[in-house]
Amino acid sequence: MNRKLISVILIILTLMVNQSSAQEQNKSHVKLGIAGLTHGHVGWILDAMKKGDVEVVGIAESNREVAERYAKQYGFPMSLVYPTLEEMVAKTKPEGVTAFGPIFDHLHVVEVCAPLHIDVMVEKPLAVNGEHAQKMARLARENGIKLVTDYETTWYPTNHLAYQMAVDEKKLGEIRKVIVCDGHQGPKEINVQPEFLAWLTDPKQNGGGAVVDFGCYGANLITWLMQNQKPLTVSATLQTMKPDVYRKVDDEATIILTYPGTQGIIQASWNWPFSRKDMQIFGRTGELFAASRHEIDYRLAGEDKETKKELPERLAPYNDPFAWFEAVIRGDIIVSPTDLSSLENNLIVVEILDAARESASTGKVVHL
Template identity: 45%
Template sequence: MNVKLRLFLVVFFFAINGVFGQETLKVAVAGLNHDHVHLLFNLYKQKKVEILGIAEPNEKLIKRMKDRYNLPDNLFYKSLPELLKQVKPMAVLAYNSTAEHINVAEICMPLKIPVMVEKPLAINMQQAKRINQLAKENGTLFLTNYETTWYKSNQYVKSLVKKNEIGPITKMMVKDGHEGPKEIGCSDDFLNWLTDPVKNGGGALMDFGCYGANLMTWLKDGKKPIAVTAITKNRKPEIYPKVDDDATITLEYEDGAIGIIQASWCWPYSVKDLQVFGKKDQLHAVNGKTLLKYQSPTDSKQIPLTNPYYEDQLEYLTDVLAKKIQPDHDLSSLSNNIIVVEILEAAKKSAKEGKRIVL
């Protein structure tokens, strides 16, 4: 066998081993009353994840999911402790109310089982600090998933900021929201806690304000703002009588940068965009696939998104668990998301008291 052929076979072997040798992510699921769980089940149908069990007490919700996704009876358990006595997942994915994330942490962290919850991390700083304490004491990961983490446009914005392509950041603007969770057809099980001030910690401020706080903390390399000011509105009290449905949050940073978060259940359309202004240029991530660079209002160009990044949270989580990457200060990290909760808590206090809150 000649040297070139031998080298080719060695390279081919390692390439094949890398593609096919990686173990499928095996997870347990805590709760089903967060509509983002449908994204997980679609990945399950594509055999991109193996679900070992699901903890959910609501029989009607279980039946609906079983019928829709053809799930076997033996996947379901009444509680998370009961489930974790029977299976040994690589991680637990939580699709329950934000207020219940602390319960998942109390159960999983002592068992050294990594957890990923849907955004935001917690409803208040008391819960966020306890989750952080449990994660540190047990040396176990507790991550938070955001849809916008997997936007290649946002990842490219970060890389350009890091390269100083637009100069120092002077202002960040993040707009997130839609016509309203009821208006877009969210399930009753989801709405029951999403519009509850105790189970969700608020309304649109919590639901969509967290995206901007998450992205801005990341763009500022983990630095938290020095002050937070917020205004909330209840524009549709007949639909959302208990919580805010529109919020504007302003963040002030020590270096003079300003962050403006616009979170709403009252937009005439669904939107998740990010604008970053530097001293030289402006970047606008219009959506997950489109990034524009402006040098003036009439001088813009679309930037090709050639940067490789994870398609979804499962690809990312697989590499984190395999220790291929460290989530120290990224968008899913605990350090970032504790600051997110601190910002949201200050925003709620500011809106209630009508004053600027110094952190």
């Protein structure tokens, strides 16, 4: 084959690759709706909308004052906002809906969207309790929709390296202990939005205080590491260290999970001196500390010091919840039952949180 022919082939291949890349970049966005604006994390999707990274066709929010504040902040027209979810989905026909309201309202979102075959992503946790979670799961399965749960920590590259090392490659040996710490100084102390604080500290709307707000992260990560194995037992202690601030809910939670040969400890708090989302894994022959989204250190058998790494972001769409949700809706990504966002994982998360509240109230270990 002469050089001229080889050059022509290379040019054609390059053009084909570039065209494919351009088509991927120009692929139209999935039409998304937002159910609720009262969750403090809603700024993530509103910011993505402002940048043109997602297409939001409608917003359901009954609190017009809240909607107007966000409309001014992010520059979207109030014509996008509808007073009810039912009206929003009927008039805008989204392909997927993201839920950013009270956890108690997640069931209603699925009740409205599932019969219309609209996929749903809820902001963590899946549900306020097991009863709601099971109803949501049944509706999702009967109507064939994707029902997924978003956690900030799902997109941390450090957590995925931790899983790779501990589970896939077994570099730490058998996992003996996992400690997950999440939280901050307290929602009031860090000045969350008043509408967010109102339901975050309501035991009906949120299901509890720090035990739900931050306990769900540890339950999600440990369930993932244990590949959806349920714990044998759950025991928990809940405290309210600032009763003058949090009169109705706990602000401090410690949950202990036991598995054959493994223990999981979840420390969820509104009393940390600073914000944190970190995880430690101790195996028989090594240990690992995922200190933040990008920082991780580990020490393996035979090593006399720790290895420290700063990781880059994961490749798209695995670095962004909304790009990932779009890919799930399109069918480009199939959610595995053991994935962090899966329905199966998050049903176990809610079961753990239910058991933790029961243990704390009765003073007894709960067997699952």
